[in-house]
Amino acid sequence: MRLEQNLIYIKDVVLGDVNKVEDGVLTVDVEGLKAAVMVDDKVKDVKVDIAKPGEKVRIVPVKDVIEPRFRKDGRNGFPGVTTKYEETGNGAVNILKGAAIVTIGDMVGFQEGVIDMWGEGARWTPFSETFNIVVDITPIDGLDPHQHEVVVRLAGLRASTFVGLAAENAAIDETKVFEIGTMAEETAKYPDLPKVLYVQMNIAQGLLHDTFFYGVDLKEIIPTWFHPFEELDNAVISGNCVAACDKITTYQHQNNALTYDLYDQHGKTINFIGNIFSPELTTLDGKFRNCDYCAKLCDQLGADGVIVSEEGYGNPDSDLVMICKRLEKRGIKTALVTDECSGWDGTSQPLTDTAAEAVAVVSSGNVSKVIDLEPADKVLGNLKSAQTLAGGWDGCVEEDGSLKVELNAVIGATSEIGYHYASVKLY
Amino acid sequence: MVKEIERYGIPIVHMATITTISQSVGANRIVPTVAIPYPTGNPNLPLEDEYKLRYSLVERAVNALATAVDEPTQFEG
Amino acid sequence: MAKKVLFYLNQFFGGIGGEDKADFEPEFRAELVGPAEAIAKNFGDDLEAVGVIICGDNFFGQKEDEARAFIAQVIDEQQPDIFVAGPAFNAGRYGFACAGACQVANEAGVTCVSGMYEENPGLEHCQSFAWVAQTANAAAQMRKALPLMANLVKKLAAGEEVTPDDDKYFAQGRRECILVEERGSVRAVNMLLARLNDEEFTTELPMPSFDVVEPAAPILDLSKATIALATSGGIVPNGNPDRLQSASAQQWNKYDISSYDQLKGDFYTVHGGFDPVYCNETADRVLPLDALRDMEKAGKIGKVYDFFYATTGTGTAVANARKFGEEIGKELKEAGVDGVLLTST
Amino acid sequence: MLFVEGTFRDVLVKVRDMVHSGHKLVTHPLFASSRMMFSPFRTVIVGKEQDGVSPEECQIAEESIISYDNLTARRKRQPEHDGDYAEMDRLLYLASLEEIEMLNSSHVI
Numbered sequence: 001m002r003l004e005q006n007l008i009y010i011k012d013v014v015l016g017d018v019n020k021v022e023d024g025v026l027t028v029d030v031e032g033l034k035a036a037v038m039v040d041d042k043v044k045d046v047k048v049d050i051a052k053p054g055e056k057v058r059i060v061p062v063k064d065v066i067e068p069r070f071r072k073d074g075r076n077g078f079p080g081v082t083t084k085y086e087e088t089g090n091g092a093v094n095i096l097k098g099a100a101i102v103t104i105g106d107m108v109g110f111q112e113g114v115i116d117m118w119g120e121g122a123r124w125t126p127f128s129e130t131f132n133i134v135v136d137i138t139p140i141d142g143l144d145p146h147q148h149e150v151v152v153r154l155a156g157l158r159a160s161t162f163v164g165l166a167a168e169n170a171a172i173d174e175t176k177v178f179e180i181g182t183m184a185e186e187t188a189k190y191p192d193l194p195k196v197l198y199v200q201m202n203i204a205q206g207l208l209h210d211t212f213f214y215g216v217d218l219k220e221i222i223p224t225w226f227h228p229f230e231e232l233d234n235a236v237i238s239g240n241c242v243a244a245c246d247k248i249t250t251y252q253h254q255n256n257a258l259t260y261d262l263y264d265q266h267g268k269t270i271n272f273i274g275n276i277f278s279p280e281l282t283t284l285d286g287k288f289r290n291c292d293y294c295a296k297l298c299d300q301l302g303a304d305g306v307i308v309s310e311e312g313y314g315n316p317d318s319d320l321v322m323i324c325k326r327l328e329k330r331g332i333k334t335a336l337v338t339d340e341c342s343g344w345d346g347t348s349q350p351l352t353d354t355a356a357e358a359v360a361v362v363s364s365g366n367v368s369k370v371i372d373l374e375p376a377d378k379v380l381g382n383l384k385s386a387q388t389l390a391g392g393w394d395g396c397v398e399e400d401g402s403l404k405v406e407l408n409a410v411i412g413a414t415s416e417i418g419y420h421y422a423s424v425k426l427y
Numbered sequence: 428m429v430k431e432i433e434r435y436g437i438p439i440v441h442m443a444t445i446t447t448i449s450q451s452v453g454a455n456r457i458v459p460t461v462a463i464p465y466p467t468g469n470p471n472l473p474l475e476d477e478y479k480l481r482y483s484l485v486e487r488a489v490n491a492l493a494t495a496v497d498e499p500t501q502f503e504g
Numbered sequence: 505m506a507k508k509v510l511f512y513l514n515q516f517f518g519g520i521g522g523e524d525k526a527d528f529e530p531e532f533r534a535e536l537v538g539p540a541e542a543i544a545k546n547f548g549d550d551l552e553a554v555g556v557i558i559c560g561d562n563f564f565g566q567k568e569d570e571a572r573a574f575i576a577q578v579i580d581e582q583q584p585d586i587f588v589a590g591p592a593f594n595a596g597r598y599g600f601a602c603a604g605a606c607q608v609a610n611e612a613g614v615t616c617v618s619g620m621y622e623e624n625p626g627l628e629h630c631q632s633f634a635w636v637a638q639t640a641n642a643a644a645q646m647r648k649a650l651p652l653m654a655n656l657v658k659k660l661a662a663g664e665e666v667t668p669d670d671d672k673y674f675a676q677g678r679r680e681c682i683l684v685e686e687r688g689s690v691r692a693v694n695m696l697l698a699r700l701n702d703e704e705f706t707t708e709l710p711m712p713s714f715d716v717v718e719p720a721a722p723i724l725d726l727s728k729a730t731i732a733l734a735t736s737g738g739i740v741p742n743g744n745p746d747r748l749q750s751a752s753a754q755q756w757n758k759y760d761i762s763s764y765d766q767l768k769g770d771f772y773t774v775h776g777g778f779d780p781v782y783c784n785e786t787a788d789r790v791l792p793l794d795a796l797r798d799m800e801k802a803g804k805i806g807k808v809y810d811f812f813y814a815t816t817g818t819g820t821a822v823a824n825a826r827k828f829g830e831e832i833g834k835e836l837k838e839a840g841v842d843g844v845l846l847t848s849t
Numbered sequence: 850m851l852f853v854e855g856t857f858r859d860v861l862v863k864v865r866d867m868v869h870s871g872h873k874l875v876t877h878p879l880f881a882s883s884r885m886m887f888s889p890f891r892t893v894i895v896g897k898e899q900d901g902v903s904p905e906e907c908q909i910a911e912e913s914i915i916s917y918d919n920l921t922a923r924r925k926r927q928p929e930h931d932g933d934y935a936e937m938d939r940l941l942y943l944a945s946l947e948e949i950e951m952l953n954s955s956h957v958i
Contacts (some may be wrong), residue, residue, distance in 0.1 A: 063856040108937055110930040123683060145940060194700045203881045207937070207946025218903060219948065243882030257689035269697055282876045282945040284906065285952055305700045307692050314879035314886060314916060318909055335696035339689055340709060346679040348630070348919040350709060360695045361709035364688045367883050368920060369681035394925060407681070408883045418688025423708060426668060427678045428736070431829025435837040438720040439844040445904055449848075455719035463849050463902060468578070470788025478710045478795070481788065481796070485593055485795040485958055488673040489731065489805060492843035493723045777866030849869075
């Protein structure tokens with residue numbers, strides 16, 4: 001496959017009445033954006049705001065983050081979801097790099113998911129560095145939670161495609177080319193390089209806990225091999241809402257950090273032979289089946305090494321350990337990425353290390369680490385959710401109005417695909 | 428509890444049905460037992476046979492206390 | 505303003521004398537001696553040594569409350585920022601005293617530095633809060649130990665970061681969440697590459713150094729041995745007089761069985777985790793007193809210990825298990841018990 | 850259907866005890882997202898008593914309690930969200946039933 005990413009670097013965003021990019025300034029057609037989202041008659045109202053890096057703005061509760069893009073060919077959207085199924089991963093895509101659609105929509109009252117654009121909070125989320133077009137979606141009354149989630153999910157995808165139209169004729173700052181041939185071709189080219197696979201675990205457990213591949217609910221598949229570029233090209237979307245710190249947003253699927261960094265090594269130190277989904281189910285029998293099958297698939301494909309990334313905290317920890325054990329038992333070397341819970345003061349013993357096989361683990365942070373969020377000048381979203389943030393324990397609101405929150409609540413803070421910079425060090 | 432007691436230099440036998448747990452709690456002398464609700468018994472046996480079974484398990488455990496070990500060791504029947 | 509440093513030494517390193525002076529009552533002296541003097545020698549303007557507490561190791565061991573009260577009083581008077589105890593190398597009594605002194609200082613909010621050998625029994629009593637430099641096991645290595653401790657004092661006083669690897673101290677076990685230079689994905693790729701190339705790498709979630717206990721020596725003569733019974737199966741006298749909880753107990757109990765030949769009829773289980781019917785017919789099915797008593801009568805063992813110990817729970821998830829074990833083990837040791845049978849359900 | 854009077858943790862302890870006494874652990878005792886771990890409600894599916902006890906299931910049941918404790922040590926209840934938590938727990942339970950149905954229909958269980 002050959003994927004060309006034409007990058008248009010965005011340095012500022014303004015609201016206006018036309019979609020365009022001039023000198024790195026993205027103008028968004030607000031009425032057009034609203035209309036694009038309101039094609040769904042289950043959307044009652046849409047509000048659009050901008051949040052820029054450094055502004056004292058808090059966005060909460062974030063549902064999803066999506067990168068606005070444009071494709072010249074027929075599949076300008078998310079195949080299998082907002083457009084007809086078509087294979088992705090080939091061709092050219094124009095990307096508004098540095099801009100992001102951030103959707104707000106509270107399906108349940110306890111939803112968190114905060115992005116602070118400034119201060120301490122900003123350091124812990126990757127989305128304080130993007131120019132965020134914040135789309136607040138109110139659905140019509142009377143929807144059940146499932147319908148509500150679908151409405152907000154699709155609205156975000158449509159909004160990103162609409163804003164992406166600005167990339168159609170924009171001047172391209174840089175083009176990145178990604179190319180990987182068939183496994184036979186690459187192996188012929190690099191016969192001496194170790195074969196490496198990337199196993200991506202995804203939450204697949206029900207409402208607000210789902211992931212979709214070409215629109216297919218991952219609950220319904222057995223682990224499957226796919227091309228890394230398909231994910232980089234809109235084939236994977238997130239339906240996760242309540243694992244703010246360690247869910248993979250759609251934006252992070254479009255820009256999967258592990259895929260990028262493995263590709264960087266392709267042909268140099270490794271032969272990167274692809275990605276595998278391993279859905280995280282709720283039943284133990286389902287977990288055993290998927291983890292076994294996942295290890296078998298890696299073995300069958302001849303992998304020498306595998307990176308396994310987790311999504312979520314709690315029951316997926318069991319999958320991670322099971323996959324690791326099974327791979328190591330087959331003689332395949334693993335490196336794992338997971339977050340941990342070592343308590344407020346970092347003195348609780350996190351659990352992943354109870355598997356003797358888990359010898360190489362990257363910790364993407366302690367979900368219970370407490371950080372201070374200063375009072376915001378402006379809150380985009382739902383004040384109630386801001387209160388939920390503040391209600392987690394006694395004494396978490398200071399006199400000056402600043403909040404103490406756990407990283408739990410911060411979007412992408414402990415990304416287990418290694419998208420951010422948090423780690424844990426022993427003292 | 429096993430480790431802490433052994434740390435006083437007193438040999439201790441863990442008599443348990445799930446021996447993987449015995450190992451994870453750090454027992455050095457382990458005697459596998461019958462079943463969780465009746466580790467040292469078996470209600471399906473006639474009383475006399477059940478007692479013999481129990482006596483043999485206890486005897487095995489006591490003998491384990493008098494046996495030198497270097498590492499976690501299971502004393503099977 | 506300079507940070508104040510207070511030292512703690514035993515009678516030997518404090519220059520009072522050897523074993524014959526081990527009862528030496530604690531004293532505070534403004535003038536430094538021995539290792540304290542050596543560490544303070546290189547202090548810059550930002551550090552000020554306020555003096556040294558010298559205390560006999562036996563005094564600390566036998567009159568610990570008095571020793572602690574004295575140390576607390578000196579700390580209150582001198583208001584140090586940093587408390588430096590030892591180095592104690594592998595000296596057990598000195599290690600305990602250093603750990604105890606550090607506890608007092610730590611409770612007063614003072615930063616504690618010490619130095620010990622990894623097997624010093626005092627280490628586990630202060631490792632979690634004090635910065636304990638890794639020293640050799642004998643005082644002959646004093647010259648290597650002192651710079652490590654001095655380095656810790658300087659860095660901690662200046663608020664600089666110290667790490668177990670760079671600064672050679674025993675990790676306190678605190679896992680601090682920080683932001684680092686490389687994002688997680690790069691670190692993961694590098695870690696895998698290192699593994700594939702058989703190069704060294706450092707995992708970010710290390711395996712706990714499994715706390716294994718050396719197997720205790722076997723009983724040499726069973727016929728003279730006192731054997732105790734214990735269980736996590738929740739066995740109690742009928743009526744559960746001490747109200748042992750049915751799961752994840754917060755307590756342990758002991759019951760006198762010296763006049764019983766079997767548990768049947770008088771004991772039952774309160775454990776909520778298994779079907780109690782079989783045990784309640786005959787509690788010996790969970791705690792085999794009848795068989796052990798018969799062995800005693802047959803002279804196979806010397807004696808069944810007069811009490812059995814009971815709690816509920818299965819170990820790993822019971823945070824209290826460790827505490828229970830320590831308490832029960834202490835009693836058993838003091839009672840001269842030679843071996844224990846612990847049954848779990 | 851067994852109702853445990855008490856907290857999420859009480860459910861985990863009950864599940865642990867049942868698994869130790871031979872019940873099959875059908876669904877994992879924990880949720881997949883940290884936020885749901887603050888729910889006061891939790892539905893876990895266990896099976897009938899089976900012949901042997903699965904050490905792997907026991908370990909999962911035990912470790913779930915530790916993971917839960919690590920995460921929730923300092924949290925206080927937010928009763929205003931009880932309704933939402935109850936509904937989410939119910940919906941995720943229904944999704945688990947569907948998953949079991951899929952496993953059943955392919956004769957995995």
